[in-house]
Amino acid sequence: MPKFKELTDLSVPEAEVYTKLTEAQLRNRLEPEKGIFIAESSKVIKLALEAGYDILSMLTEERCLDGCAAEIMSLLNSSPKYAELPVYLAEHDLLSGITGYQLNRGLLAAVRRPAPKSPQEICRGAHRIAVLENIVDSTNLGAVFRSAAALGIDAVLITPSCCDPLLRRAVRVSMGTVLLVPWAVICDSPEDWYENGTEILRSWGFKTAAMALSDNSVSIDDPALAAEEKLAIVLGTEGDGLSKQTIAKCDYTVKIPMFHGVDSLNVAAAGAVAFWQLRWREGRSG
Numbered sequence: 001m002p003k004f005k006e007l008t009d010l011s012v013p014e015a016e017v018y019t020k021l022t023e024a025q026l027r028n029r030l031e032p033e034k035g036i037f038i039a040e041s042s043k044v045i046k047l048a049l050e051a052g053y054d055i056l057s058m059l060t061e062e063r064c065l066d067g068c069a070a071e072i073m074s075l076l077n078s079s080p081k082y083a084e085l086p087v088y089l090a091e092h093d094l095l096s097g098i099t100g101y102q103l104n105r106g107l108l109a110a111v112r113r114p115a116p117k118s119p120q121e122i123c124r125g126a127h128r129i130a131v132l133e134n135i136v137d138s139t140n141l142g143a144v145f146r147s148a149a150a151l152g153i154d155a156v157l158i159t160p161s162c163c164d165p166l167l168r169r170a171v172r173v174s175m176g177t178v179l180l181v182p183w184a185v186i187c188d189s190p191e192d193w194y195e196n197g198t199e200i201l202r203s204w205g206f207k208t209a210a211m212a213l214s215d216n217s218v219s220i221d222d223p224a225l226a227a228e229e230k231l232a233i234v235l236g237t238e239g240d241g242l243s244k245q246t247i248a249k250c251d252y253t254v255k256i257p258m259f260h261g262v263d264s265l266n267v268a269a270a271g272a273v274a275f276w277q278l279r280w281r282e283g284r285s286g
Helices: 013-019 023-027 042-050 062-066 070-077 119-123 138-150 168-173 190-203 223-227 244-249 267-277
Strands: 003-006 036-040 055-060 086-089 107-112 128-132 155-158 183-185 207-211 231-235 252-255
Touching: 013 036, 013 055, 013 086, 013 107, 023 036, 036 042, 036 168, 042 055, 042 070, 042 107, 055 062, 062 070, 119 155, 119 183, 128 138, 128 267, 138 155, 138 168, 138 267, 190 207, 190 244, 207 244, 207 267, 223 252, 231 267
Parallel strands: 003 086, 055 086, 128 155, 128 231, 155 183, 207 231, 207 252
Antiparallel strands: 036 107, 055 107
């Protein structure tokens, strides 16, 4: 059974991972194998456990042990791996001082970051992947991952300038789906992506579809897009969209027809539309 410890002061070392460490410190760039991310809510923590992530500690209120945390405690109690897991308990008034605590449904967990995945490996066998270029807003990134999970995207690649999918807000907004959809960083630097990214995707068998407003674009419902056996849907940063270099190098430039004078959609909304319309339909290739 996990080991319970009551906290009356969140400045103690045991609570630092939840209260004091910055996202950069949690990520631990110098030693990624020691990196941590924070999972919020029983639903997200359950997804992490079921996906094989290592839970390092938890923080909650005692009243939650028989409420929102009950299912998680049952899972932990059934696993010898978590026999010594520290579970820190504190009163609601104390925990409410943690930024965002009111949003997490009473339960926080410190989770070991997984080892980085190979972008080529996670794309092997995939029919539809999303490529995110320079998306820096963690809310948008989390929303894109949620749509990717729901609408049949096999893997997500992010460029080096994107924000980290395991940022606390990204994990929360995605409802934990960043733990389910395979993802990896493509290319070693932004310059590498601009120079070589689309060619790398092409060498893996993907045609590339740049989601962008252009006079030379095809409509998202063009039959040629749905017929592609392997398609990489490339989405750009908030505001400016995809870079001109990326658009020029992609096989297709794709637009979503708009009405009432609206010029574009938020990247998360555009991603959801694209993922659904361009989803893989077995038997329709060629």
